[in-house]
Amino acid sequence: MASEKKETETVFDKNENEIVNHETEGLSQRQIIFRRFVRHKAAMGSLFVLVSIILLVFSASGLHLGTREEPISVEGWWKYSITDIDPEGAIASVCNGGVTGCPTLDLLPEFIDGTGVQIGEHPLGTDLIGVDYFALVMRGAQQSVMVMVIVGLLGVGIGTTIGAIAGYYGGIVDAILMRITDMFLVTPVIVIGAVIGFRFGNLGVLPLAIMLGFFAWMGLARFVRTEFLTLREREFVDAARVAGASDRRIIFKHILPNATGVIIVAGTLLLSGAILIESALSFLGFGVTAPDVSLGSLISEYQDTFSISPWLFWWPGSLIVAIALCVNFIGDGLRDAFDPKQRRNISMQERKRAKELSAKRS
Amino acid sequence: MFAYILRRLGMMLVVVFGASFLAYNLQAYSSNPLSVFTESTAENKEFLIAQTIRDLQLDVPPPIRYFSWLRGIVAGLWGQFDMGVSRNGIPVIELLGQAIPITIRLVIAATFLAIILGVAVGMLTAIRQYSRFDYVMTFISFLLFSLPIFWVAVLLKEFMAIQFNDFLVNPEIPPLSIAIAALVFGLVVAGFTGGTRLRFFSVLAGAAAFAAAVLTFLSATRWFLDPSLGIFGVGFLAFCSAAVVIQLISGLDSKKGLFAGFGTAIAVTVAYFPLQALMTAEATFLNVLAVFAVTITMGMAIGFVVSPIDRRVYIRIGLFTALLATFPIIVDRFMREFAAYTISDAVRGRPMPTLGQGKDLLSPEQISNFWISGLDAAMHLILPTIALTLVSFAGYVRFSRGSLLEVLNMDYIRTARAKGLSERTVIVRHGMRNAMLPLTTILVNDFAGLLGGAIITEGVFAWKGMGQLFNDALTTYDLNLFMGVFILTAFLTVLANFVADLLYGVVDPRIRIRK
Numbered sequence: 001m002a003s004e005k006k007e008t009e010t011v012f013d014k015n016e017n018e019i020v021n022h023e024t025e026g027l028s029q030r031q032i033i034f035r036r037f038v039r040h041k042a043a044m045g046s047l048f049v050l051v052s053i054i055l056l057v058f059s060a061s062g063l064h065l066g067t068r069e070e071p072i073s074v075e076g077w078w079k080y081s082i083t084d085i086d087p088e089g090a091i092a093s094v095c096n097g098g099v100t101g102c103p104t105l106d107l108l109p110e111f112i113d114g115t116g117v118q119i120g121e122h123p124l125g126t127d128l129i130g131v132d133y134f135a136l137v138m139r140g141a142q143q144s145v146m147v148m149v150i151v152g153l154l155g156v157g158i159g160t161t162i163g164a165i166a167g168y169y170g171g172i173v174d175a176i177l178m179r180i181t182d183m184f185l186v187t188p189v190i191v192i193g194a195v196i197g198f199r200f201g202n203l204g205v206l207p208l209a210i211m212l213g214f215f216a217w218m219g220l221a222r223f224v225r226t227e228f229l230t231l232r233e234r235e236f237v238d239a240a241r242v243a244g245a246s247d248r249r250i251i252f253k254h255i256l257p258n259a260t261g262v263i264i265v266a267g268t269l270l271l272s273g274a275i276l277i278e279s280a281l282s283f284l285g286f287g288v289t290a291p292d293v294s295l296g297s298l299i300s301e302y303q304d305t306f307s308i309s310p311w312l313f314w315w316p317g318s319l320i321v322a323i324a325l326c327v328n329f330i331g332d333g334l335r336d337a338f339d340p341k342q343r344r345n346i347s348m349q350e351r352k353r354a355k356e357l358s359a360k361r362s
Numbered sequence: 363m364f365a366y367i368l369r370r371l372g373m374m375l376v377v378v379f380g381a382s383f384l385a386y387n388l389q390a391y392s393s394n395p396l397s398v399f400t401e402s403t404a405e406n407k408e409f410l411i412a413q414t415i416r417d418l419q420l421d422v423p424p425p426i427r428y429f430s431w432l433r434g435i436v437a438g439l440w441g442q443f444d445m446g447v448s449r450n451g452i453p454v455i456e457l458l459g460q461a462i463p464i465t466i467r468l469v470i471a472a473t474f475l476a477i478i479l480g481v482a483v484g485m486l487t488a489i490r491q492y493s494r495f496d497y498v499m500t501f502i503s504f505l506l507f508s509l510p511i512f513w514v515a516v517l518l519k520e521f522m523a524i525q526f527n528d529f530l531v532n533p534e535i536p537p538l539s540i541a542i543a544a545l546v547f548g549l550v551v552a553g554f555t556g557g558t559r560l561r562f563f564s565v566l567a568g569a570a571a572f573a574a575a576v577l578t579f580l581s582a583t584r585w586f587l588d589p590s591l592g593i594f595g596v597g598f599l600a601f602c603s604a605a606v607v608i609q610l611i612s613g614l615d616s617k618k619g620l621f622a623g624f625g626t627a628i629a630v631t632v633a634y635f636p637l638q639a640l641m642t643a644e645a646t647f648l649n650v651l652a653v654f655a656v657t658i659t660m661g662m663a664i665g666f667v668v669s670p671i672d673r674r675v676y677i678r679i680g681l682f683t684a685l686l687a688t689f690p691i692i693v694d695r696f697m698r699e700f701a702a703y704t705i706s707d708a709v710r711g712r713p714m715p716t717l718g719q720g721k722d723l724l725s726p727e728q729i730s731n732f733w734i735s736g737l738d739a740a741m742h743l744i745l746p747t748i749a750l751t752l753v754s755f756a757g758y759v760r761f762s763r764g765s766l767l768e769v770l771n772m773d774y775i776r777t778a779r780a781k782g783l784s785e786r787t788v789i790v791r792h793g794m795r796n797a798m799l800p801l802t803t804i805l806v807n808d809f810a811g812l813l814g815g816a817i818i819t820e821g822v823f824a825w826k827g828m829g830q831l832f833n834d835a836l837t838t839y840d841l842n843l844f845m846g847v848f849i850l851t852a853f854l855t856v857l858a859n860f861v862a863d864l865l866y867g868v869v870d871p872r873i874r875i876r877k
Contacts, residue, residue, distance in 0.1 A: 042501075179373065182859075183380040186852040194817075194836055195388045276510055280818055283512045284833070296510070303516045307524065317513040324508030332504070 033261075036337040043333020046326035053323060054145055061138040080122075080132035103133075103311050125311050127302070136293055137315050143294040144275050145323065147209040151274035154213025156267045159220030164259075166221070167228025168251055178225070185218045193277055197286030205288055209278075216274065220266045227259040261338030268331030272324045279320050295320050370863070374856045378849070383428055385848050386841070390424035395449075395839040418449075418841070431845060445849075446842035448835075454846035457831060464719060465827030469816055471743060472750035473808065479751070480758025481801065485794060486554065487759065488766035495553040499759065506756035515749045515822040519716045522745055527712040530704070533586035535577055544574035588701040591694040593634045596687075600627035603686035611679050613786045622668045622676040626661040626683040633657060634691060641695045645732050650692060657684040657691075696740065699733045708738070715742050717824040746823045750816065754808070761804060766797040799870050806862040807855070 024032050038044060061081075063074040103125040124133040166177040184192075196211040231237065232255060240254050281287030282296030289297070295316040302312035395418055399411050414420070419427055434444030445454035487496045548570030555565050580586065591599070604623035605614070612619030637656065640649050661684025665677035704713045708723040720742035721729065728734045769775065770793055778792045779785075817829030828847055835844035 179377055179380070182377045182856070183384060186377060186381045186855045187385055187848070192388070195385070195392055198392055198836055272508065276508075279510050280512060283510070284818065284821065286836070296512075299510075299513055299516070306516060306520050313516065317510070320510055320513065321505070321508050325504060328504045328507055
């Protein structure tokens with residue numbers, strides 16, 4: 001019995017190797033990683049959802065940058081802005097026994113609830129004074145996404161630079177840079193964020209995001225440093241050095257490409273952390289402040305009206321969760337794709353097919 | 363080793379010094395303590411401004427002012443520790459002293475729950491890699507990762523507090539809710555046990571039927587109005603804990619292990635009525651300890667008599683079973699005060715609070731009663747604890763899953779299997795123990811981070827702990843208070859890093875060699 005089991009196991013192993021080898025035959029490292037990533041269903045689904053959310057958010061509310069005095073604006077396709085007040089529209093939509101400003105979005109077809117599928121005047125309802133809530137949520141999500149991207153880019157840029165220098169040169173440079181990293185690291189992110197938000201929050205979202213980015217690189221720097229510490233001892237680095245390559249060339253051409261996996265994975269973690277931090281700061285009142293909105297400030301503003309008009313609370317919260325969840329899943333897919341030890345779960349059908357194939361061949 | 367410790371300590375001081383300098387100047391330059399006066403119409407406005415400038419030394423540039431603050435901290439070396447006074451004139455150290463116990467009370471239960479549940483679930487998902495259970499738990503942990511805690515907190519307030527209190531008026535669970543809850547419970551259990559399709563569905567049906575029966579019983583007897591576990595509940599939970607302990611320590615196929623574990627479970631269950639004598643209305647915390655002492659002694663004694671060979675193993679089974687099985691008895695005692703507590707003036711039929719840290723509304727007799735004041739504190743803890751547990755649970759799941767998977771790929775696991783050890787021994791002794799090693803590092807760090815980390819939760823649930831102090835310090839531009847909170851959290855973080863490194867060397871000899 002035992003030997004029989006063992007035999008089937010070895011057959012499985014052999015087949016598994018065959019499946020994996022067959023798939024990666026003649027492909028470059030980059031192609032293998034790309035294929036692995038594309039095969040990760042959750043990651044691909046998340047990527048699609050995230051791109052749709054970003055497209056929707058940015059096209060609906062347009063771009064509003066620049067200072068308050070000299071705004072640089074590109075209008076979006078949505079008819080209301082966050083400053084338009086439409087009291088009649090709000091009163092017109094009544095539900096739950098007299099609550100005004102209800103969402104007019106109706107996704108249930110006519111035969112279920114008697115009314116057809118429609119978007120209506122205010123698909124996500126209006127807030128308490130009659131501002132269109134779709135416009136508010138889109139604007140808020142746009143701010144949150146912008147903070148996320150800027151913090152992510154700055155964090156990855158600074159973190160990679162510091163981590164690479166510390167890891168490659170080692171010694172005293174490493175010691176000094178890492179102590180500086182520790183100094184930033186011992187301060188809880190929310191503390192730094194609150195101080196920054198307090199000062200820069202009312203200037204608009206860009207300065208806030210940039211300042212947050214300057215304090216978000218520490219985790220990444222540590223990861224990159226560890227990676228560089230191991231990579232610089234490898235033979236190909238020695239070979240490059242013997243061939244007379246400069247430090248710059250070794251760092252950029254030889255080590256950095258090998259550390260991309262770590263950087264990308266830590267970067268996505270940074271992104272999902274950034275959107276949560278931004279919304280938490282705005283919730284506490286230290287982030288984006290009125291008249292501008294972010295998802296966190298919307299939640300903070302309407303948390304007390306939950307029992308009367310819950311949609312004011314549900315929409316921004318679900319958007320935060322959706323964005324952060326997508327980013328996390330994409331990060332998971334990337335981690336799997338970059339992990340050389342990663343073996344995907346080979347299904348029974350594939351095993352069967354491979355078995356038949358090998359039987360045919362022999 | 364001594365030189366290493368000294369060097370690390372020196373480094374710690376440098377880091378804390380640098381970080382506090384940075385934080386002091388960040389805060390000093392980003393706030394304006396005089397902004398309260400810009401809209402003031404007081405006649406002596408000029409005087410007030412001058413007074414504030416003098417009191418807070420605003421005429422001294424922040425980088426220099428920092429050193430006068432630092433002098434008070436360094437003076438701690440010769441016993442004249444001084445963190446300055448807050449803007450209300452209260453010494454910062456006093457405010458910290460009041461806030462720390464509250465924050466600890468808030469976070470300690472959540473941390474333990476998150477660690478225990480997170481590590482357990484994480485390791486189970488690793489053992490059942492690529493199973494339905496694994497996929498579902500992975501999805502759930504990603505979802506929890508992405509939840510903003512303030513959003514969870516508001517949802518909890520609405521659904522767990524307001525609607526629970528409404529539900530208590532007529533505590534009958536609608537059949538549809540029972541069906542859904544039972545189905546979910548069944549899916550979780552069946553998803554974990556896995557196996558063939560037939561087994562999956564039979565486990566699902568069994569677990570769902572069990573859950574539905576329990577819920578129907580609770581609903582029909584209006585259990586939620588006057589909850590208690592009773593001797594049957596205590597007995598059931600005692601048997602469950604015995605099963606878990608035996609499986610972990612000796613395996614369920616060890617007859618003596620079964621005797622020790624289930625013997626202890628029976629003994630603790632039988633002791634349920636006699637133990638009530640220790641838990642009278644006049645009881646204090648010492649009585650609770652006494653209950654534990656009694657049951658643990660029983661458990662160890664049973665373990666002792668079970669077998670003269672390998673005595674320590676069976677004593678350990680008795681000890682841990684008794685420890686786990688006693689919690690239901692204590693919880694049951696608290697529960698039986700619930701009915702009286704609900705109708706008392708303190709809560710007026712709405713026992714689940716949304717705000718506060720308890721004790722405010724209790725009458726003096728209630729405060730002096732250990733069980734009622736304990737219940738009150740527990741009720742105030744439930745929501746923040748759930749919120750904090752939910753958001754930190756995911757991290758432990760992912761970490762322990764990854765850790766155990768990595769260990770299970772090691773050569774020594776293959777060796778253990780090749781030696782013919784049972785799968786249980788391989789996973790529990792060789793796998794889990796080694797997978798726990800890297801956990802020590804994040805555990806120590808998390809404990810340190812907790813003191814400063816509950817800012818949002820404290821805000822939403824109106825607890826007056828460290829987070830609230832920090833929030834106050836920011837909004838009132840109170841630099842001394844801000845630095846007080848900051849230096850404490852920063853110092854604890856650095857210390858925790860240091861302790862984690864030392865501890866890691868102790869638990870993992872491989873690290874020591876490299877040093």
